[in-house]
Amino acid sequence: MKASGNCFKVRLLLEHLGRTYRWVEVNSAAGETRTAGYLAKNPNGKVPLLELADGRTLAESNAILCYLAEGSKYLPSDRWQRAQALQWMFFEQYSHEPYIAVARFIMGWLPQDHPRRAELPRLRERGYQALDVMEKHLGANEFFVDGAYSIADMALYAYTHEAHLGGFELTTYPAVQSWLARVESQPGFVAHRY
Amino acid sequence: MKASGNCFKVRLLLEHLGRTYRWVEVNSAAGETRTAGYLAKNPNGKVPLLELADGRTLAESNAILCYLAEGSKYLPSDRWQRAQALQWMFFEQYSHEPYIAVARFIMGWLPQDHPRRAELPRLRERGYQALDVMEKHLGANEFFVDGAYSIADMALYAYTHEAHLGGFELTTYPAVQSWLARVESQPGFVAHRY
Numbered sequence: 001m002k003a004s005g006n007c008f009k010v011r012l013l014l015e016h017l018g019r020t021y022r023w024v025e026v027n028s029a030a031g032e033t034r035t036a037g038y039l040a041k042n043p044n045g046k047v048p049l050l051e052l053a054d055g056r057t058l059a060e061s062n063a064i065l066c067y068l069a070e071g072s073k074y075l076p077s078d079r080w081q082r083a084q085a086l087q088w089m090f091f092e093q094y095s096h097e098p099y100i101a102v103a104r105f106i107m108g109w110l111p112q113d114h115p116r117r118a119e120l121p122r123l124r125e126r127g128y129q130a131l132d133v134m135e136k137h138l139g140a141n142e143f144f145v146d147g148a149y150s151i152a153d154m155a156l157y158a159y160t161h162e163a164h165l166g167g168f169e170l171t172t173y174p175a176v177q178s179w180l181a182r183v184e185s186q187p188g189f190v191a192h193r194y
Numbered sequence: 195m196k197a198s199g200n201c202f203k204v205r206l207l208l209e210h211l212g213r214t215y216r217w218v219e220v221n222s223a224a225g226e227t228r229t230a231g232y233l234a235k236n237p238n239g240k241v242p243l244l245e246l247a248d249g250r251t252l253a254e255s256n257a258i259l260c261y262l263a264e265g266s267k268y269l270p271s272d273r274w275q276r277a278q279a280l281q282w283m284f285f286e287q288y289s290h291e292p293y294i295a296v297a298r299f300i301m302g303w304l305p306q307d308h309p310r311r312a313e314l315p316r317l318r319e320r321g322y323q324a325l326d327v328m329e330k331h332l333g334a335n336e337f338f339v340d341g342a343y344s345i346a347d348m349a350l351y352a353y354t355h356e357a358h359l360g361g362f363e364l365t366t367y368p369a370v371q372s373w374l375a376r377v378e379s380q381p382g383f384v385a386h387r388y
Contacts, residue, residue: 014233042290043327058277060284067277083252083261086280090254093288095238 001027004192005101005158006061006142009050012154014140016188023159024051029109040193061158062089074151077186081146088152089146091133099127101159126169130172138175149186157183161192195221196388199295199352200255201242206348208260210382218245219350221301256283257354259345268345275340282338282346285327294319295353297360317360325367336376343380343385351377355386 001007002025014021026032033045035159042049050067050073058064066086069075076082079119098110103123106116119191134156144152160182170177183189195201196219208215209306220226220241227239236243236253244252244261252258258279263269270276297317300310328350329337338346357364364371377383 043330044285046289056274058281060281060288063280063284065279066280067273068271071233079261079264080250083257085254086257086260087254090257090284090287091238093284094254094292098288098292177358 001025001031001047004028005162005192006097008192009154009158010050010064010068011059012157012190012192013065013074013151015070015190016069016074016154017185018188019068048052055096062093062151062155065089065155069151074149074154076145076148077151084145085150085152089155091184092152092155093128093150095133096127096156097159099123099130100163100166100168103127103168104159104162105166107167108165120167127163127166127168131160131163131168131170131176134179135173138179143179149183153179153183158192195219195223195241198222198241199356199386200291202386203255203352204244204258204262204352205350206384206386207259207268207345209384210348210380211262211266212382213262254329256287256345256350258312259283259349263345264288268343270339270344275276279344279346280341284347285324286346286349289327290321290324290350291353293317293324294357294360294362297321297362298353298356299360301361302359314361321357321360321362325354325357325362325364325370328373329367329369332373337373343377347373349379353388 007150011023016081016111026038026049028047032038033042033047039045041051041057044059046059048059048064050064052058058067066075066089075085100123103120106114106120110116141147143149144156157180160176161183184191205217207326220232220243222239222241226232227241233239235245235251238253240253242253242255242258244258246252250262260269260283269279290356294317297314300308300314300317304310335341337343340352351374354370355377
C-alpha cells in the first residue's frame with residue numbers, strides 16, 4: 001500500500017540494495033487485506049507482505065527488513081549490534097508506530113468529525129515520549145546502531161519523517177531533524193511518494 | 195518485574211539455556227521504571243532490561259530473546275527460519291500483546307470502576323483476532339517455526355497462557371490449548387509464578 005510507512009520501509013531497503021522487485025498495490029483502507037485470497041497469504045491481514053519467487057511469504061515490515069538486509073551493510077553481523085538494531089525495531093513497532101502512525105492515519109484518512117479523533121491527545125502524548133527517546137539517543141549518536149546507517153534507521157524514518165501529518169511538531173527535536181536529513185542523504189535513498 | 199509476561203519470557207529462555215543470571219525486581223506499577231537511575235539505563239522506561247556484566251544494556255523483551263538465544267537450538271540459524279521467528283515476534287508485540295496483555299493488566303491491576311475498563315470490548319475483539327491467527331497456524335503446525343520449539347513460542351506463550359486473566363475464553367481454540375501444553379512439557383520449562 002503506497003501510503004503506508006510500513007510498506008515504504010521495505011521499498012527503501014530494496015532500493016538501497018538495488019534489488020529487482022515487483023510492487024503489488026494492496027489497499028487495506030479499501031478492505032483488500034481482508035479478502036480470502038489475501039488472508040491465505042497473510043492470515044493477519046496486514047501489509048506489507050513479501051512474496052518470494054517460489055511463493056513463500058513473510059509478513060511484518062521489520063522482519064522483512066531483517067530478512068532482506070541479511071549479509072548487507074544495512075544489518076550488522078556482530079551479535080551485539082544486531083541485538084541493538086532489533087531493540088530499536090521493536091521500539092518502533094511498540095512505542096512509536098502505534099502513536100505516530102495512527103495519529104497520521106486518523107488525521108489524514110478519517111473524516112474531520114470521526115469519533116476516533118478523541119484518541120489524538122493520548123496518541124500525541126505517547127508519540128512525543130517516543131520522540132524524546134529518539135532525541136536523547138540521536139543527540140549523542142549519528143544513527144541508531146553504532147554510528148552506521150542500518151535498517152533500524154529505515155524503520156524509524158518511515159513514520160518520523162511524516163510525524164507532522166499526525167500533528168507532531170519537530171522544532172524542539174533538533175537531533176531528530178538532523179538525523180532525518182542524514183537518512184535522506186544516504187546513497188540510493190528514495191522519498192516516500194504516494 | 196515478576197508479574198510481567200515480557201519479563202517472564204526472558205526468565206524462561208535463561209532457564210532453558212541453563213544460564214546463570216541475577217533477577218533485579220523493578221516494579222513499573224510503582225514508578226520504578228521512571229526513576230533517573232533506571233532511565234539512564236533504559237531511556238524508554240520499560241521492563242525487562244538485560245544488563246551484561248560489563249554494564250551494556252539491552253531493552254525490548256524480544257530483542258533480548260534473540261540476543262540470548264543466538265547459537266542455541268531456540269533460534270534457528272537458517273535465514274528463512276530466523277525471518278519466520280522474527281515475523282511471529284513482531285506479530286506478538288504489535289497484534290497480540292497490546293490487546294491480550296493490556297486486558298489482563300486492566301482487569302488484574304486496576305480498580306473495578308477504573309475508566310480504562312471501557313477499553314475492554316475493543317481489546318477483546320483485537321485479542322481474539324490474534325488468537326484466530328495463532329489457532330489457524332497451530333492447527334497445521336506443532337510450533338510457530340518449522341515444527342521446532344523456539345523463542346517465537348516463548349514470546350507468544352508469555353501472555354497467551356494468561357489470556358483468561360484478561361477475560362479471554364480459550365475453549366474454542368483447541369490448537370492453541372494443545373500448543374500451550376506442548377510448551378509446558380519442554381525440558382527446562384518453568385512456570386510463570388508471581
